[in-house]
Amino acid sequence: MKREEQINRIQNRDKIWDFVVIGGGATGLGCAVDAASRGYQVVMLEQDDFAKCTSSRSTKLVHGGVRYLQKGDVMLVLEALHERGRMKANAPHLVKNQSFVIANYTWWENFLYFCGLTFYDLLSAGFGYGHSKFISKKSVLQRLPAIKQQGLKGGVVYHDGQFDDSRMAVNLAETCIEHGGVAINHFKVVELMHNAQGKICGVKAIDNETGNLYELRAKSVINAAGIFVDEVMKLDEVGHKPMVKPSQGTHLVLDMKFLQSDDALMVPKTSDGRVLFAVPWHNRVVVGTTDVLRDHPESEPHALEEEIDFILKTAGLYMVPAPTRKDIVGVYAGQRPLAAPKKEGKSAKEISRSHKIIVSDNGLITITGGKWTSYRLMAEDTIDRAIALKLVENRKCITKTLKIHGWRPNPDLASHYYIYGSDEPALHQLEQENSKYQEKISSHFDYTYGEVAWAVRHEMARTLDDVLARRVRLLFVDAKEALRVAPSVAEFMALELGMSNSWVEEQVASFTAISKNFIVE
Numbered sequence: 001m002k003r004e005e006q007i008n009r010i011q012n013r014d015k016i017w018d019f020v021v022i023g024g025g026a027t028g029l030g031c032a033v034d035a036a037s038r039g040y041q042v043v044m045l046e047q048d049d050f051a052k053c054t055s056s057r058s059t060k061l062v063h064g065g066v067r068y069l070q071k072g073d074v075m076l077v078l079e080a081l082h083e084r085g086r087m088k089a090n091a092p093h094l095v096k097n098q099s100f101v102i103a104n105y106t107w108w109e110n111f112l113y114f115c116g117l118t119f120y121d122l123l124s125a126g127f128g129y130g131h132s133k134f135i136s137k138k139s140v141l142q143r144l145p146a147i148k149q150q151g152l153k154g155g156v157v158y159h160d161g162q163f164d165d166s167r168m169a170v171n172l173a174e175t176c177i178e179h180g181g182v183a184i185n186h187f188k189v190v191e192l193m194h195n196a197q198g199k200i201c202g203v204k205a206i207d208n209e210t211g212n213l214y215e216l217r218a219k220s221v222i223n224a225a226g227i228f229v230d231e232v233m234k235l236d237e238v239g240h241k242p243m244v245k246p247s248q249g250t251h252l253v254l255d256m257k258f259l260q261s262d263d264a265l266m267v268p269k270t271s272d273g274r275v276l277f278a279v280p281w282h283n284r285v286v287v288g289t290t291d292v293l294r295d296h297p298e299s300e301p302h303a304l305e306e307e308i309d310f311i312l313k314t315a316g317l318y319m320v321p322a323p324t325r326k327d328i329v330g331v332y333a334g335q336r337p338l339a340a341p342k343k344e345g346k347s348a349k350e351i352s353r354s355h356k357i358i359v360s361d362n363g364l365i366t367i368t369g370g371k372w373t374s375y376r377l378m379a380e381d382t383i384d385r386a387i388a389l390k391l392v393e394n395r396k397c398i399t400k401t402l403k404i405h406g407w408r409p410n411p412d413l414a415s416h417y418y419i420y421g422s423d424e425p426a427l428h429q430l431e432q433e434n435s436k437y438q439e440k441i442s443s444h445f446d447y448t449y450g451e452v453a454w455a456v457r458h459e460m461a462r463t464l465d466d467v468l469a470r471r472v473r474l475l476f477v478d479a480k481e482a483l484r485v486a487p488s489v490a491e492f493m494a495l496e497l498g499m500s501n502s503w504v505e506e507q508v509a510s511f512t513a514i515s516k517n518f519i520v521e
Contacts, residue, residue, distance in 0.1 A: 017202075019035045020202065021043070028226075029172035031224055031378075031382050031383060032044035034383045034399050036175075041181075047189070049462070056469065058372055061160060062084050062372065063084060066266070085126070091168060091403075100160060102266050109268075110134060120158065144260075147318060169470070174405035184460075186209055192235040192236050200362050202217040203216050222365045223367070227246050233366060245338050248292045250292075256280065274289075287323075301333040303332070379399065438450060452467055455472070459471055476518070482518075
């Protein structure tokens with residue numbers, strides 16, 4: 001997909017689109033794919049890059065929500081478990097089966113969690129990833145060599161999914177385009193247009209690269225701006241009161257020596273009443289997450305010291321040796337768009353995670369809440385709402401079995417190229433065209449300059465951050481190394497994009513500022 005081609009498709013100011021979707025995270029991309037695959041004319045606009053904020057900063061899990069089962073929210077879990085199965089079937093190159101071990105230190109916990117996870121399996125009937133089972137202390141130590149042995153009474157193994165979130169976002173944008181839709185990043189909506197009756201009839205948006213203003217007329221406008229949904233709602237109604245409260249989740253990235261396993265560790269109850277995961281991902285261990293209400297949404301949030309300390313302290317109760325600050329190779333924080341609590345002081349973990357659709361008096365459709373696992377269902381519900389409002393004609397949703405771009409079964413997970421799915425042969429062909437493309441951008445990782453070229457030419461990567469954070473994941477797996485290689489990658493990108501030396505300097509400076517939030521000193 002090429003950005004210039006997408007922009008050319010929106011030049012006609014007289015065209016009336018069926019949908020304009022604002023926001024290029026999981027929800028917005030899901031809406032765009034759903035609408036395009038139904039045959040609607042749809043444009044999706046993202047003010048930064050696809051999955052720039054929350055959607056690239058997840059725990060990398062496709063899950064039903066064991067924590068929600070503890071709270072008795074069975075229908076939410078059932079819904080997510082079914083979507084979990086569909087997500088793996090539709091994108092097997094990105095979503096894989098992940099086994100989790102709960103290490104138990106009382107016999108009661110063995111019984112309790114085995115019963116609970118057996119019920120979890122029953123709820124996922126027909127969409128399951130594997131069966132839960134009790135395992136002995138010896139088996140726990142074999143599967144998790146770095147687990148604390150003292151007092152260990154056994155454990156329970158269960159199965160959920162694991163994926164690469166920002167790669168999924170890129171593939172969803174490609175899927176939208178393949179079905180006739182338009183998806184553009186670095187394109188900011190600055191105004192909502194209203195007709196003589198005051199109803200929403202389109203948007204005005206600016207290309208961040210050129211400053212050019214575009215008017216897009218539409219039958220329906222969907223606000224899927226994540227933590228920024230309130231900003232869009234203010235464009236519709238000046239007196240709009242904030243509806244979303246950002247909840248921050250932070251993750252630490254550690255060396256694999258703290259897990260030494262293909263299994264993930266799940267801590268079912270932490271001191272703050274949440275769960276904690278230690279998940280293998282791209283040869284690192286992602287440990288998290290937290291849940292802290294913040295006053296204002298941020299596109300580049302920084303981890304709070306209290307969050308870092310909490311994760312280290314909790315992980316140290318189970319990992320031997322216990323990780324310390326000097327062991328952290330990366331940290332990332334993201335903010336979830338949760339419905340603002342009605343009562344002051346309500347904690348983030350008490351606020352509902354189910355998605356919500358709000359329709360303004362002027363016809364703006366806002367979708368918020370939810371999680372990656374339920375992105376497809378959220379999109380289906382949103383497009384169905386537009387149909388129910390008679391904004392567009394009725395067409396049937398087909399995304400339950402729609403293959404996502406890159407679909408390829410049984411990928412070779414031993415190769416870091418597996419995330420490219422069916423694009424992998426074309427990427428290798430590109431790498432053979434030039435010896436430079438076969439070189440690694442870092443001697444410590446397998447990412448190549450060919451992948452950078454591919455990201456620029458075929459995946460709309462426009463900035464250094466786009467490449468190092470969300471096309472290859474170097475910023476997430478080793479922030480200091482990403483910062484070290486930034487100048488050479490920027491120079492390579494400049495050649496691909498036809499940019500000047502001043503562009504290189506600007507990109508390195510911008511990326512340096514961003515990377516500070518990913519480094520713990």
